[in-house]
Amino acid sequence: MFLSFLSALLIGSLLGFIFQRSRFCLTGGFRDMYISRNNRMFYALLIAISVQSIGVIALIQTGYIGSPYKDFSLFSTIIGSVLFGISIVLASGCATGTWYHAGEGLISSWIALLMYMISAAMMRYGPLNGFQKSMAQYGRINDNLAASLNISAWWLVALLVVITLFLVYKSLSKPSLKLATLPPRYSGLRHWLFEKRHHPFFAAVLIGLLAFAAWWVNAMQGKTAGLGITGPSANIINFLTTGDTKKINWGVFLVLGILLGSYLAAKGSHEFRWRLPDLKTLANSVIGGLLMGVGASLAGGCTIGNGLTATAAMSSKGWISLFFIMVGTWLMSHFMYVRPNKQA
Known part of the structure; x- marks a missing residue:
């Protein structure tokens, strides 16, 4: 058990470190797709899915892991994903983003994170659980995308890899702007870890x-x-309020690792500092965080659970959810950023 939790803490810490140092933010990436037609972060997401997918499908096909596919509610997934997309713009970060931004000292992210954990726990274990279950009854369909199309999952992986490689090549072929940078303060490994800003594709x-x-x-x-x-975040609240130690599982140590890794990265690069939000940002963080937990619970996952993990397993729910998360992000981006500028 100790080694299991240690592996979760290690993977989470490495993820948090990479997220912080590369500014790997899917909320900002999806927003930029709509506002500035900048698709680079979306292409980076496709790279991460492709790399993961090759390994995951191999594990499934060889029987090393069981089938991850379960029937799901198309209705609940679409509604939850759009709501989640709206909420992450309000909260200025998705579920994972709030964890790693909290590690940088952003008070607004701590507030959004707490609201997200509470509403997710309410949906999973509390008074909103009945609502979640009732929504999940409508429009249930098969999650196995390859089986639904009656083809091998490897054809879907091959298609994803080809599309990703084409988009990455197209992106890298464009001339990049060389921005002025300050001379490095560190050298060697310390410079590479804490100062150099790595490309999102890497x-x-x-x-x-x-x-x-x-x-x-x-x-x-x-x-x-x-x-x-989302599940681990809800489990933390459940444990804190009930004392049920069974809720402290692998996923809980994963998300705590993300927080730890981000903090270490921010501290090492001198980017950690406590930052108080203004009242508008505070209100958005509260509302966004609450809606985030509800949306992720209805959709059965967030940008990581659905948008990165389920998509790699060629899950219908994962790809549908990813698309509608982006739709929700674009809708909220229009009303928060594009429309006010047009009226100004």
Whole structure:
């Protein structure tokens, strides 16, 4: 058990470190797709999915892990994903983003994170659980995308890899702007770890490998699971309010590791500092965090659980959720950023 939790803490810490140092933020990436037509972070996400998918499908096909596919509610997934997309713009970060931004000292992220954990716990264990279950009854469909299409999952992996490689090549072929930078303060490994800003495509490869490692480590314990944020976040609140130690599982140490890794990265790069939000940001963090927990619970996952992990397993729910999360992000970005500028 100790080694299991240690593996979760290690994977989470590495993820948090990479997220912080590369500024790997899917909320900002999806927002930029709509506002500035900048798709680079989305392409990075596709890289992470592709890298993970090759390993995960191999584990499934060889029988090393059991089938991860379960029927799901199309209705609940769409509604929850759109709501989640709206909420992450309000909260200025998705579920994972609030964890790693909290590690940088952002008070607004701590507030959004707490609201997200509370509402997720209410949906999973509390007074909103009945609402979640009733929503999940409508429009249930098969989660196994390859089986639904009657083809091998490897064809879907091949298609994803080809599309990703084409988009990455197209992106890297464009001339990049060379921004002025300050002379480095450090040298060697310290410069590479705490000062150099790594390209999101490089970070995406590392994230994909760590996401695959999560599947592999869980498989060694007889579990079919990868990265997940919402369930563990709700479990922390459940444990704190009931004392149920069974809720302290692998996923809890994963999310705590993300917080720790981000803090170490921010501290080492002198980017950690406590920052108080203004009243508007405070209100958005509270509302966004609460809606985030509700949306992620209805959708059965967040940008990591659905958008990164389920998509790699070629889950119908994962790809549908990812699309509608982006739709929700674009809708909220329009009303928060684009429309006010047009009226100004």
